[in-house]
Amino acid sequence: MSFLVGQNMTGGYGAADILHHCTIGVEQGEIAVIVGPNGAGKSTAMKALFGMLSLRQGEVLLNGENITTLSPQARVLKGMSFVPQTHNVFPSMSVEENLEMGAFIRRDDFTATMAQIYDLFPVLKEKRRQPAGQLSGGQRQQVAVGRALMTQPKVLMLDEPTAGVSPIVMDELFDRIIDVARTGIAILMVEQNARQALQIADKGYVLVQGSNRYTDTGEALLANPDVRRSFLGGQ
Amino acid sequence: MNTSGRTSTPAILAFGAMALAVIWVGQAQSWSLALSILNYCVIAAIMSLGLNVQWGYAGLFNVGLMGFAALGGMAAVLVSMPPTQQAWQAGGPALLTAMLMALITIIAAIVVYKIFQPGGRRHLVMTLVMMAGLIASRWFFDPAVKAIESVDPSRTGYLGGAGLPILISWVVGGLLAAAAAWLIGKITLGLRADYLAIATLGISEIVLSMLRYEEWLTRGVKNVNGLPRPVPYEVDIQQSQWGLAWASKLGANVQDFASIVVKLSYLGLSLLVLAILFWLCQAALKSPWGRMMRAIRDNETAAEAMGKDVKRRHLQVFVLGSAVIGLAGAMMVTLDGQFTPNSYNPLRFTFLIWVMVIVGGSGNNLGAILGGFMIWFFWVQAEPIGLWVMEVGTSWMSPENPLRKHLLESAAHMRLMIMGLILLLTLRFRPRGILPERNDIGRH
């Protein structure tokens, strides 16, 4: 069974269900990507895994433990971390302060972790006294990811991390994400840029209208003619 | 939407309770007092109605009511008092010249604004123009004011008015307030709710400052007394044939009788005005214009997207509401027979009317009127009631006890506390007020 898994998830934000018996899982050290057309429920599925909406049916298990009823803050304490798509930094606070806030729930000395983040994202070390709001889009995303990593999570969830960034920055971000995965963290990502995301993915979930349509390795999905035709724009 | 002709049960109950309260006062204290209170209740209700037009229809947070009411009061003085010929001769021409200077300065500033490119230079030139204009008009203004104010300062010391019947001032007051509102609205209505609140509060402070210190205008804090009346004087009734005849027929003291007749006359006038305004407001509410106003209030972005000129509508509402308040201000000064700038205290005035609208029912005209009656009645009666409670509560203490003395002295301030509690409790337990707006789309 996967390290983090949401099984048979059915639910939504209000009366109408967005997810229908959806299953998403990720292993430690693995990169899992959720792709699909607009409105497919990709972000919703991830938010469900993080506890930001209640499920009518289904459950979420972290390392075998049932966390379905836990609040997002409680899940952070269990070792999950979430990077929202927008408004994911504290704009008036410096990069370093953003990282400090990321580690807010930690009571121990986190300077070692911060050094690790700086190694991973050297540009953050360079700009660590600058207010996060003044950085470029790509750099802000790095701050956002760095902030989320300060709790030394076992699972890192990213909601469309490359939304609105240029292709070069996107490549760089994906490189970093691979680096993070190599440290043993499970990475779950929702992405619009399906092709590039699947290229780095160990596992891919194609969601359509709230349910799983295709589940396979990233490579296999890229090679799959049906997937190519419907979601990857041919070729 | 208020279906015409059919009033709801809560409304009937509430107004019924009010009527009983007034009757009780008449019985327990005096009919003259009861009528006095009722007169002010009507005026409070009109002001409340005016505010409701701004807040209930359009969601505008106007905390500058006092200023507009004071402008209405000023109109009462400027319309009805006789002109002080000597003062006009002494300082009139110079004063007018000063105003002309000011006007020229403003026009010059606008011209500079239009001609120059935006930037530092334009700001500099405009500032210079305005400073030059300020100095030039002050050159004429200061000596003119000195001259005017030195004309018989204990009795006049100001320019006086137009000597017209005071009822005209009710209309003039409304128009004056409307004009001021138009100007102020043009500048400030784009602001968010709390910014608008502070801006309007500031404006009313300025208006009040002007009225307090520009003695040449309305005698400032020396006050204007003895304003002419639209109804007969008590003395005249007491001495008239029909007055004496009726008084003896009713078996009443002729002074009491005269006082009650006077108050009833005022009441008749005010109720007439209230009725007309209420009818107008209801008509406006039910009209397409009213529906559009509420649509804008409930979702401004959507309304704008649909091409409604939100700013213009807001300005209309602001002007109309302020006109009503100005009218009420003139009525109040007429009732008082005097104009006292220092009595316009924001706590006793502006915020009290806000409590009236919120407690009565924002967005509901009848609610605003009810709120006006209820809260004003309570405000006036809270002092004697509070005193009575204190006396009973401390009756077991010796009369020399300093605590007792202090409590009795301070009983009056309890009404501020209770007013605050009423507002807070309403916000929590009945946020839409006693008579909620019909057909509202869930504002809170």
Next chain:
Amino acid sequence: MQDLLNALVLLANFVFIPATAYGSQLALGALGVTLVYGILRFSNFAHGDTMAFGTMVVILLTWWFQSKGIGLGVLPTALMGIPVAILLTACFVLLTDRWVYRYHRQKKAPSVVFLIASIGVMFLMNGVVRFVIGPGDQRFEDGERFIITARAFREWSGLNEGMVFRTSQGLSIAVALLVVIALFWFLEKTRTGKSMRAYSDNENLALLSGINPERVVMITWILSAALATIAGTLYGLDKGFRPFTYFQLLLPIFAAAIVGGLGSPLGAIAGGFIVAFSEVVLTYAYKKFFTYLLPDEWAPDGLMQLLSTDYKFAISFVILVLVLLIRPTGIFGGKST
């Protein structure tokens, strides 16, 4: 040369020193308002009366101390009363949060509702203050009145004009400086302070990071009460205490906070001084100043006063409107929503 020095001393005495003292008081008041706005996201109209409440407690304690013969020698006894007054004011304010604002927070009510609620709290506080201490003037300063007296200065300098530096003015400036340093240290260097800035910056992300919202709210109210009490006491020592005056201070305080940028502590301080200096500079009668500087034939007759002091509030208001129209986020770009 003598004339120039005299003119400068005149300005120092009647413009610079009073404006700096007043600016310090306004800055502290504006800080309280801007903190509540930044974190609780509404304009607290009850802040002026909170200042009155805090000062009232200080006055009562001062009278008690004085009756027991306890004093601070050179410094005003009132300073001793400040800590307890802050405690009591904080309790009052926390109660209002618990019983009034929290309900609306849970209902996610729009900011206007909080504004109206703060008007209710204002009525309440105003009534309480008047009930307890009455609506009249109260003077409660004691200790040494002057740091520099006019006569001492004249003797020392040999100049015509004497420069006066009152203890209350010196205290306002010194205490405000200390408070500001302490506040900034708290916000910039401590974990709790940073968490409050984070909460003000991005509420959702702060919650995600595990920051406890109720704790942030509580500390905000406590700080606001402390700032109000200190500001009110300094103002009262300098200019006397009257409940109505504190209500009127709402306008310059809000003007200061908005000018600096609502939500920005640095802005509140800058705004406080801008408003204070504008008020004093624009209402001072420069007659004597010009008399010193200009040759005798050109000496002015009139008062040379731009605006009468009665229009003090008009100045705050005009500054406020100008800023709102030209640069609504204020000098330091606070929050606009």
